[in-house]
Amino acid sequence: xxxxxxxxxxxxxxxxxxxxxxxxxxxxxxxxxxxxxxxxxxxxxxxxxxxxxxxxxxxxxxxxxxxxxxxxxxxxxxxxxxxxxxxxxxxxxxxxxxxxxxxxxxxxxxxxxxxxxxxxxxxxxxxxxxxxxxxxxxxxxxxxxxxxxxxxxxxxxxxxxxxxxxxxxxxxxxxxxxxxxxxxxxxxxxxxxxxxxxxxxxxxxxxxxxxxxxxxxxxxxxxxxxxxxxxxxxxxxxxxxxxxxxxxxxxxxxxxxxxxxxxxxxxxxxxxxxxxxxxxxxxxxxxxxxxxxxxxxxxxxxxxxxxxxxxxxxxxxxxxxxxxxxxxxxxxxxxxxxxxxxxxxxxxxxxxxxxxxxxxxxx
Ligand SMILES: Nc1ncnc2c1ncn2[C@@H]1O[C@H](COP(=O)(O)OP(=O)(O)OP(=O)(O)O)[C@@H](O)[C@H]1O
Ligand SMILES: [Mg+2]
Numbered sequence: 001x002x003x004x005x006x007x008x009x010x011x012x013x014x015x016x017x018x019x020x021x022x023x024x025x026x027x028x029x030x031x032x033x034x035x036x037x038x039x040x041x042x043x044x045x046x047x048x049x050x051x052x053x054x055x056x057x058x059x060x061x062x063x064x065x066x067x068x069x070x071x072x073x074x075x076x077x078x079x080x081x082x083x084x085x086x087x088x089x090x091x092x093x094x095x096x097x098x099x100x101x102x103x104x105x106x107x108x109x110x111x112x113x114x115x116x117x118x119x120x121x122x123x124x125x126x127x128x129x130x131x132x133x134x135x136x137x138x139x140x141x142x143x144x145x146x147x148x149x150x151x152x153x154x155x156x157x158x159x160x161x162x163x164x165x166x167x168x169x170x171x172x173x174x175x176x177x178x179x180x181x182x183x184x185x186x187x188x189x190x191x192x193x194x195x196x197x198x199x200x201x202x203x204x205x206x207x208x209x210x211x212x213x214x215x216x217x218x219x220x221x222x223x224x225x226x227x228x229x230x231x232x233x234x235x236x237x238x239x240x241x242x243x244x245x246x247x248x249x250x251x252x253x254x255x256x257x258x259x260x261x262x263x264x265x266x267x268x269x270x271x272x273x274x275x276x277x278x279x280x281x282x283x284x285x286x287x288x289x290x291x292x293x294x295x296x297x298x299x300x301x302x303x304x305x306x307x308x309x310x311x312x313x314x315x316x317x318x319x320x321x322x323x324x325x326x327x328x329x330x331x332x333x334x335x336x337x338x339x340x341x342x343x344x345x346x347x348x349x350x351x352x353x354x355x356x357x358x359x360x361x362x363x
Contacts, residue, residue: 021172022046023151030140033108033117037124038144039250039275040191043168044120047144048090052118055088056080060096069097077103085114095121098130108138122195125248146276147171165278184282192279196245207234211242215272216284222257222269243272251275 025043029051038044048055058076060066069076080089080103091100104117117139121127146166149156155171164170164180167187173179193209202208210232218228225243229236246252252275257268274280 021155021174023147023153023155023168023171026148026151027142027144030142031116032113033104033135033139034119035135035139035141036118036120036144037141037250038120038122039146040122040195041167041169041187042144042146044122044144045092046168048092048118048120052088052090055090055118056083058089058091058100060091060093060100066096069100073097073099073103076100077107080107080115083115086116088116088118090118090120092120093122094119095123095126098127101127101134105134105138108135123249125245128248162277163281165276165281167276167278170278180278181282184278188279188282192249192251192283196249202242202245207232207238208242208245210234211239212283213285215243215246216274216280218272219274219280219284220271223272224269246272246274251279 025047027047036044036048056079058065058069060069083089091104094100101119104119107115108117119139147168148166152161152166152171163177164184167184169187170180170183173183193205193212196202196208197205211228211234214228214232218224223243225239226236229239232239234242243252243254247254253273255271255273257270259268274283
């Protein structure tokens with residue numbers, strides 16, 4: 001159940017106060033220093049501001065702070081040393097300046113429990129590359145996701161979640177599907193694509209954007225990297241690198257194929273899952289329109305990207321047939337047909353087993 005936060009809006013010549021729904025998060029604040037990993041826009045900063053209102057705050061999204069600490073990273077250590085014992089220190093978006101982790105490590109080595117650090121990151125790529133395992137054993141890891149069903153409470157509606165996903169900003173939007181679709185488009189364009197551009201993770205943004213669209217259509221299906229490479233007109237090794245970027249920026253995860261026993265050669269392909277159904281719909285070129293996700297699941301990316309029309313029709317009809325009054329009659333008809341078939345087969349088998357003669361008592 002949401003609580004209300006206050007937002008101020010200027011409408012014409014008068015101010016109106018909007019009551020924006022704020023959803024309580026289930027994550028419990030650790031009692032020691034921690035990393036908080038989560039995709040962009042999942043609410044990391046908002047949550048930390050709520051649970052640590054008195055923390056000393058380093059916001060690396062602010063270019064001023066970033067430039068200042070890039071020039072003089074030692075200043076961070078001096079600032080922290082001046083703080084009282086027991087103080088929490090938040091370093092928000094630490095992936096923008098992984099070198100600060102050197103400082104955090106030194107502080108934790110010198111004064112193990114004097115201060116506690118909350119370090120947020122929306123990408124592990126640069127952290128892994130530049131400061132791998134630096135704080136292993138000294139800080140614990142926590143993950144943040146879009147809103148969960150329990151956090152949404154009575155606002156959890158399957159249809160809405162399938163269409164628009166669970167990003168907090170999308171759910172807090174009270175302007176309906178169109179407004180939500182706008183937010184999702186801005187999110188895909190700014191938060192995801194631009195971040196990847198800013199971090200110089202890819203050389204050519206146009207091919208990455210094409211890849212994103214095709215990969216989004218293949219969401220939750222067995223991933224055929226060659227077909228995706230062909231459809232996105234990108235080299236196969238490049239596609240593999242692009243998937244790594246999605247994993248490192250926490251935009252998706254691989255689900256390995258289940259195998260009953262360990263095999264030396266991996267024959268089955270894994271599936272790739274994007275973190276949010278609303279985002280994947282937008283990236284795949286869909287909109288938050290009715291039946292968007294159901295139809296998208298029917299798009300055949302392994303082939304020519306042409307929709308499988310019969311499957312799409314079935315998906316569109318499914319809600320009608322599944323819920324309508326025709327269901328019991330349809331089920332009854334299928335059972336009746338199956339019974340007739342089994343009876344016919346049994347009689348045929350019976351007559352053959354008697355040498356092809358009809359039993360004398362048969363009518
Ligand atoms: N619990 C919540 N209920 C409703 N809206 C929320 C909630 N948490 C965050 N939001 C909204 O979602 C948007 C993104 O939140 P926030 O900036 O905290 O995410 P973030 O994970 O820190 O993103 P980034 O990785 O880009 O820094 C904001 O507009 C915020 O108001
Ligand atoms: Mg943030």
